Amino acid sequence: MLINDSVTVAVEVPVFLTQEDISCYRSRGFDLDFESDVITGHINFLQIRNGHIHILDYKPDAHKETHAHVQLTIYALAPGPENQPAPEILQVRLVR
Amino acid sequence: MSTTRRGKRRNRLRTLQLFQCPECLHRFTGEAGKNRTYPLKLILDAVSTFNLGYSITGTRSILRRRFHVDVPDRTINSWLTAYRSVSTYARLRAAGKKLFDPHSIIVSRFFEHRQVYRFQVHNAKLELSLRSPLHRHLSPLRAYLTAVQRDFPHHLFQNTAERSSTFPAQLHPAIFHKENHATRLADLVLPSSPRITRSVTKHCNGSCSSTIP
Numbered sequence: 001m002l003i004n005d006s007v008t009v010a011v012e013v014p015v016f017l018t019q020e021d022i023s024c025y026r027s028r029g030f031d032l033d034f035e036s037d038v039i040t041g042h043i044n045f046l047q048i049r050n051g052h053i054h055i056l057d058y059k060p061d062a063h064k065e066t067h068a069h070v071q072l073t074i075y076a077l078a079p080g081p082e083n084q085p086a087p088e089i090l091q092v093r094l095v096r
Numbered sequence: 097m098s099t100t101r102r103g104k105r106r107n108r109l110r111t112l113q114l115f116q117c118p119e120c121l122h123r124f125t126g127e128a129g130k131n132r133t134y135p136l137k138l139i140l141d142a143v144s145t146f147n148l149g150y151s152i153t154g155t156r157s158i159l160r161r162r163f164h165v166d167v168p169d170r171t172i173n174s175w176l177t178a179y180r181s182v183s184t185y186a187r188l189r190a191a192g193k194k195l196f197d198p199h200s201i202i203v204s205r206f207f208e209h210r211q212v213y214r215f216q217v218h219n220a221k222l223e224l225s226l227r228s229p230l231h232r233h234l235s236p237l238r239a240y241l242t243a244v245q246r247d248f249p250h251h252l253f254q255n256t257a258e259r260s261s262t263f264p265a266q267l268h269p270a271i272f273h274k275e276n277h278a279t280r281l282a283d284l285v286l287p288s289s290p291r292i293t294r295s296v297t298k299h300c301n302g303s304c305s306s307t308i309p
Contacts, residue, residue, distance in 0.1 A: 002202065002216055002218050003144045003148060003185065003215075003218070004143060004144055004147050004182070004183040004184070004185050005146050005182075005183070005184050005185055005277070006184040006185050006187065006188050006221065007184075007216065007221070007225070008219070008221070008223070009217065009218050009221050009222045009225060009237075009241075009246050010215070010217045010222070010241055011216045012213045012214055012215045012216065012247070013215060013241070013244065014131070014207060014209065014213065014215065014244060014250075014253055016249070016252050016253070035225055038211075038253055039259070040253045041259060041261055042209070044211050048221075048222075048225040048234060048237070051230045051231060051234075053113075053234060053237065067275075071114075079308065085156070
């Protein structure tokens with residue numbers, strides 16, 4: 001996918017969300033009701049498409065998955081507000 | 097109901113496992129890329145090698161080295177044509193080739209976090225995407241991906257207790273379901289991976305289905 005499609009720019013991208021990042025997002029109006037010093041993860045596929053950054057996470061058992069939207073939301077908030085333009089819209093799409 | 101293994105079918109380049117359905121006694125193969133002379137992995141490797149920026153002749157010699165099979169240029173060309181619709185990098189390949197040679201087009205790093213991750217960046221796509229006025233506002237992403245390779249707090253990933261995949265947060269974003277190019281490409285790529293096992297197959301025109309062990 002990284003080699004053959006036109007939009008995937010990186011794979012297995014490490015991201016982390018700190019307490020400062022969470023506070024910063026709250027100050028920008030995001031309603032985040034969780035606390036943690038650091039949350040880490042790895043984005044399977046990072047795409048640039050139609051003016052947006054798209055984050056893909058493949059789930060082999062997608063039909064049983066109940067936590068993917070939390071994981072993807074955290075990925076979307078990372079890599080921290082100072083490293084990315086402030087998101088205005090956050091949409092999570094589970095693609096099967 | 098589980099199928100049973102019933103021998104192997106050998107062709108010029110592949111040995112395929114045969115299965116038999118216990119209901120209708122139909123024998124079939126569970127392998128992807130049926131009715132093809134060359135293994136699907138080799139075909140995908142050919143398309144990928146070409147898209148890295150190698151010529152068809154260069155791709156041919158790389159395949160010969162990797163698979164010990166001499167694939168005619170015309171056959172490689174036919175695969176490129178057949179998979180052009182899913183291999184959308186084909187339209188960017190010429191521009192990408194001018195920016196980076198095949199050896200530097202993808203940067204790859206192994207990170208030993210809680211497990212080993214292979215982080216990779218496609219330099220040509222990143223540059224070409226961010227040149228577009230539509231994507232110019234996403235340029236901080238380039239700085240982040242560069243920082244990951246040079247100056248990055250990897251210790252956080254080895255010590256932290258909270259991982260996004262198991263983090264117990266209550267979030268309720270709007271969720272949409274759809275089929276798109278990503279799922280079509282996954283349909284092509286995932287069956288060629290030995291780690292992916294297909295649990296159910298249909299045969300006999302879909303009249304019965306059984307599980308492959």
